[in-house]
Amino acid sequence: MKSGKKPTKRQKIAIKEARLNPDNWLIVKNLPDCLHIVHRESGTIKRIVF
Template identity: 65%
Template sequence: MKNGKRPTRKQKQAIQCARLNPANWLVTKSLPDKLFIVHRESGRERIIPA
């Protein structure tokens, strides 16, 4: 699994729109229409719209 990076302000807003807490998620891949995120503690991966 790739190491996640801290989300930018725009990415944090996208994470919040998906009803998630941005403090708990790291960004592994950022595409124009999708955001690949991974949970800081559990390692669970999700794909959300960007």
């Protein structure tokens, strides 16, 4: 599993807009056009495109 960092307030808003719970996700990559996030427990990776 990739290690991630806690999301910032702006990133939490983007995760909420994707209908996910920001408390369960960590940020792996923060690119200008998308976020790569990993689930805290299961380790699944998702990409959120802005």
